[in-house]
Amino acid sequence: MFLYFAGIHTIIVGIYTTAVKNQCRCGCCWAFAAVEQIESDAIRTKNWSVNSPLSTAQACECTYSPYNLNGCDGGWPDDAYDYVKFVGGIQPEVIRPFNSTYYCGMSPYCSATNCPAIACAAAASSSYEVKVSNYYYTPSDEPSIASYVQNTGPVQVFVGASNWHTYISGTVTVCPNDGIDHTVQAVGIDTVAGYWKLRNSWGSNWGEAGYIRLAYNQNMCNIGLTGATYTAVALSKAPTAGPTTKPTRLPTNSPSTLPSRASSNRPTTKPTQSPSRLPSRAPSTRPTTKPTQSPSRLPSRAPSSRPSIKPTQSPSRLPST
Numbered sequence: 001m002f003l004y005f006a007g008i009h010t011i012i013v014g015i016y017t018t019a020v021k022n023q024c025r026c027g028c029c030w031a032f033a034a035v036e037q038i039e040s041d042a043i044r045t046k047n048w049s050v051n052s053p054l055s056t057a058q059a060c061e062c063t064y065s066p067y068n069l070n071g072c073d074g075g076w077p078d079d080a081y082d083y084v085k086f087v088g089g090i091q092p093e094v095i096r097p098f099n100s101t102y103y104c105g106m107s108p109y110c111s112a113t114n115c116p117a118i119a120c121a122a123a124a125s126s127s128y129e130v131k132v133s134n135y136y137y138t139p140s141d142e143p144s145i146a147s148y149v150q151n152t153g154p155v156q157v158f159v160g161a162s163n164w165h166t167y168i169s170g171t172v173t174v175c176p177n178d179g180i181d182h183t184v185q186a187v188g189i190d191t192v193a194g195y196w197k198l199r200n201s202w203g204s205n206w207g208e209a210g211y212i213r214l215a216y217n218q219n220m221c222n223i224g225l226t227g228a229t230y231t232a233v234a235l236s237k238a239p240t241a242g243p244t245t246k247p248t249r250l251p252t253n254s255p256s257t258l259p260s261r262a263s264s265n266r267p268t269t270k271p272t273q274s275p276s277r278l279p280s281r282a283p284s285t286r287p288t289t290k291p292t293q294s295p296s297r298l299p300s301r302a303p304s305s306r307p308s309i310k311p312t313q314s315p316s317r318l319p320s321t
Contacts, residue, residue, distance in 0.1 A: 016040045016153045017187055018053040020210030022203035024104035026072040031059035032201040033156045033183040034080035034229075038090065040154040040185070041231045042130050048235070054130060055096040059083065072103075077156050077183060077229055081135040089128025089236050128236050135231045142217065142224030146189050146196075154187045155228040157198070159221040164200070164212065171195045171213040175221035184212075186228065191216060196223065 018039050023032050035056045042048035059080040063069040069079050084090045138144045138155065148155050160175060161182035171194070188197030195213040204210040214220040 015050075016044045017185070017199060018043075018050055020199060020204045021053070021056060021098070021201045022100060022104070023056075023098075023201045024100060024203075026060065026103045027074050028056070028060040028072050029183050029201050030075040030077050031063075031071075031080050032056050033185055034077035034084075035059050035090065036185045036199065036201075037077070037154065037156040037229060038081075038084065038130055038132060038231055038233060042233045042235065044153045046130075046233060046235050048130065052129075053093040055091040055093050055098075057093075057096045057098040058091050060098075078135070081132055081229070081231060084130075084132040085134075087128075088125055089131045091127045092129050095127050131234045131236060133232045133234055135229055137227035137229055140224065140227040142219050145186065145224060145228045146191075146216070148228065148230070149186050149189050152230070154185050154199075155230050156183060157186045157223055157228045158183050158226045159198070159214075159223050160225075161221065164207075164221075167207050167212055169208050171215055172220060173215045173218075175214070177222070180222055180225055186223075187211075189216060196220070 018036070021032055021036070023029055035054050039048065039054050042054075043050055060071050063079065063083050064071050067079075067083055069075055069083070138148050145155060145157060158180040159182050160178050160180050161184075162176050162178055163172075163174075164182070184201065185199045186196055187199045189195070190197070194216045196216055198212050198214060200207060200210055200212055202210070214223060219225070
C-alpha cells in the first residue's frame, strides 16, 4: 500500500483503489476503467471499502442487449457510466464475478457472437450497491488531469498503449504518437521524479505489479489528448468500513430519465485523433472530424504472456510506504 502524499508526491494506490484487475483476452478496458473509477469515487466520497470490488462483468457482459454496446469488442467508459445510471446501480464482484477462466483461456477473444454475455440476465436491482448519478470530464490537457489527481484522487484516463505489451518496469519515455486505443486509471503522480503512476487492467503479473509509470509533463502516450473522467456516486446500502479521510464533495445532481448520450459534460476540446471503435449509439457530441490516423479498436487486450523487453530508461525507486 502506498500512502497519500500531498503536493508534489501523490500516490494513492491502496487508499482509494481496489486490487489490480485482469481483462484477459476481452477487449473491455472501457468497462474495467469505468468500474475502477466508480469504485474509487465510492471509496473516496462514500466510505466504500477497498476490499469490495464492483462487477466489471456486469458492465461488460450485461450491456450487449438491449443496450447495443460492444462488450469485448471495445467501447467507451461513458457507455458503462450511462448503463449504470440507467439501470440504477452496479453489483459487487462477489455476486457477478468476471469469468477469468473463460476470458483468459479461450482463443480467440470472445465477441458479441460467442460471449457469455448473450445469455446474461438483467442484474437484480436488489443486489445493486453503488449508483452513479453523473459523470464529468476534466479539461483535455495534462496539467488539468494532474491537478485532479493531486488535489482529489484517481481518475480514468485515455492513452495510446500500442507499445505497452513490452513493458516490465521503469518510466516509459518513448511512446508512438498514434492516438488513443486504451483506457486505464491514473492513481498517482510524482512531479519531482517526473512520472505518472497508472493502474492497468492486465493483471498483477504485468508491469510493476499491474502498474506502469509514464514520463510526466510530456503528454506521454497521449495521456492529455482527451479529458479524464470521474463520477458522482451514491450507495444503495450501508458501506463497509473504509478510509476515514474526509472526501472532497462532488456534485449530486442526478438525471430523472435515461441519459440522451449528448451530455454537456463531454469534453469541449475535440481530440485530433480518436479510436476507430465507437459505440454503436454514437452521440452527436462525439468528435466529428475524421482523424488522420486511427488506431485499432478501443481497448487493446491484455498480453497473453509477460513481456521481455525493458524500457530504455528507469527512474529512481518509488516512495516507500
